[in-house]
Amino acid sequence: MIQLSDVSIQFEEPILTNVSVTFQEGKIYGLVGANGSGKSSVLRAIARLIKYEGKIEVGGSNVTQAQSGFQKVMYFEHSEWFDYNLTAMDYLKLYSKLWKSEVELKEVVSYWGMEDYVNRKIGKYSLGMRQKLLLSLYALSTSRYLIMDEPTNGLDKDAVILFKQWLEKEKVSGKLIVFTSHYHDTIFELCDAVYEIENHQLNLVDQ
Structure with a gap:
């Protein structure tokens, strides 16, 4: 389980304000939002890469306090990190x-x-x-907690099919997957729930 409790993220402008949401194992969650809405920032907060207010728990551990909780998360933001x-x-x-x-x-x-x-x-x-x-x-x-930022970026049609098949297999194995992508990406079809970042909140738009 990944649980956000009263989480707020702010840089020059607010990204999230007092957001609480729970992601369950064995499910796939999608995050959408306009460019600059803060989709990547949500993942970075879960991975303990940026500061935030509130509490984020991963598998029962507060990632701001317990290194063991942080180590449970797999996150590699984008290929420019290589x-x-x-x-x-x-x-x-x-x-x-x-x-x-x-x-x-x-x-x-x-x-x-x-x-x-x-x-x-x-x-x-x-x-x-x-x-x-x-x-x-x-x-x-x-890791049982996979968080992914625009995972289909740069993939051709055949590779997207491979990714979808792999994603479904990981879900069946009981892993919790949270990913961001752009509107109308076909991988949202695999989601158990989709949240949109709007007005500094995570609004459930599809379930």
């Missing part, structure tokens, strides 16, 4: 070790079709290639 001098295999090996994953690296590479470039430096990748690598890191994670 070191372009490293390869996809460098990241796969690192995340496999960090998460003590039992998933075979070959399986992940094959699923996302990365065989031709997995040992090439990331600086030579297209956006779609980098996004597949990003998603493969989620596949290696043993």
Whole structure:
């Protein structure tokens, strides 16, 4: 469970004001909103990357106080975080070790079709290639809490289908998934609930 209790986020302008919402395990949640509404900020707060007021609990631990709660969350915001001098295999090996994953690296590479470039430096990748690598890191994670910022960014139609199939499998395994995306993205069809950030609140728009 991820629970926000009276959470407020503010930079130059308010993002959220006294928001309370609970996300349950074994479900998929989508967040939408206009550009600049603060979708990414909500995920960053859950991942303890920005300051906020109120309380956020992950699996029963307050992420502002307990490192164990923070470690339960898998979050890799976007492909610009990658070191372009490293390869996809460098990241796969690192995340496999960090998460003590039992998933075979070959399986992940094959699923996302990365065989031709997995040992090439990331600086030579297209956006779609980098996004597949990003998603493969989620596949290696043993976390039960996956938070994802625009996960279909740069993916072609076939890769989106692969992502949807993987997402459904993760849900069946009992994982809690929260992602942001733009309006009308077809992956919202998989959501158990969709929230819109509007007027500094998380408003339930579809369930």
